[in-house]
Amino acid sequence: MSNSMVFRYDVDGDDFTLAGEISSKVKKRLKQLGLPPETIRKVAIAMYEAEINMVIHANGGTITVEVSPETIHIIFADRGPGIPDIDKAMEEGFSTASHEVRELGFGAGMGLPNIKKNSDKMTIDTKVGEGTTIELWMEVC
Amino acid sequence: MELKKVQEILDATVYTGGDRLEEMQVMEACGSDLMSDVLAFVKEQGLLLTGLQNLQVVRTAEMMDMEAIVFVRGKVPNEEMIAAAERMEMVLMTTELPMFTACGLLYENGLHGGKAVEDGE
Incomplete structure (x- = not known):
């Protein structure tokens, strides 16, 4: 992984317009x-969806993007409420978002x-009351 | 379809990118107020028609590589949206027409909607 580049960002959870x-x-x-x-399109769509989730559900967090010639690896980590039922959360149409959102x-x-659809591999590590970490891998096509 | 023609058909007011309307072409369009749907199903559509007016509409179009947004029913983009669209070199315009009529007129004139993206495609 000597050719890889890593970018780290903090996501502000206070302002939805900045998401x-x-x-x-x-x-x-x-x-x-x-x-x-x-x-780029796959990364942009998956990242934007995940960034919005982070702002509306978890009051922000951090995003780490590792770019290598073969793969893009993205880690979204938050200290939000966690996901009680991942299977339910993965169902299309199921949402706990507010009326305002x-x-x-x-x-x-x-x-x-949609995040899953746009990535080659996705893992979700979540604990209720502690937070959620989503990792994505996209092959450079 | 040239964006200039889109503007003429919809009698739209242009807020950004007015000097590029004759150079820019869109092959397909989509009409939606639900950005979640735009993010999940748009493929080649370069033009978004929407009744929703907030910065996330411009961001969504940016992520989907769309060239232009038409706001229907006279919705006017705010300063923040105009500044963002200028940075992205995206065309923003507003038509007084409602969504169905605006989409119908463009369709009638040869601008179609393309297909939704299916899983696994």
């Missing part, structure tokens, strides 16, 4: 690095399934 800023920054970086558009066009219960 997506990190995803936007990472997208620009990956473009500058000359990665294939299809890979839904009014902004989100919270349709598509986030986690």
Whole structure:
């Protein structure tokens, strides 16, 4: 992994209008690095969904992006409420988002399934009352 | 379809990217107020029509590599949205028409919607 680059970001959990800023920054970086558009698109969609989840459910957290020539590995770590039932959370249409979030066009219960769809591997490590860590791996295509 | 033609058909007011309307083409469009759906199902559509007016609409379009957003029913983008769209070189415009009519007029003039992305595609 000598050729890999690591970027770390803090996600502010206070302001929903700022959600997506990190995803936007990472997208620009990956473009500058000359990665294939299809890979960048998958990373951007999955990251944006996860970043929004982090803001609306967990009051922020940290995102670490490791870019190597073959793989992009992203870790989303928060100290939010955790996910009591992961199978339920993975169901399309299931959501615990507030009315306010839904009014902004989100919270349709598509986030986690869409993150999974756009990554080659996803793991969720969660403990109720302690937080959630989601890890994604995308092959550079 | 040239964005200039989109603007003319919808009689839209342009807020950003006005000088590039004749150079920019969109092949397909999508109409939605649900950004979750846009993130999950949009594939090649370069134009988003929406009745939703907040910064996350611009961000969603950015993530999906969309070139332009048309706000329907006279919704005007705020300063924050205009500044973000300018940075992203994205076209923002507003039409007084409601969603169904705006989509219908564009469809009638040859701009279609493409297909939803299915799992595993």
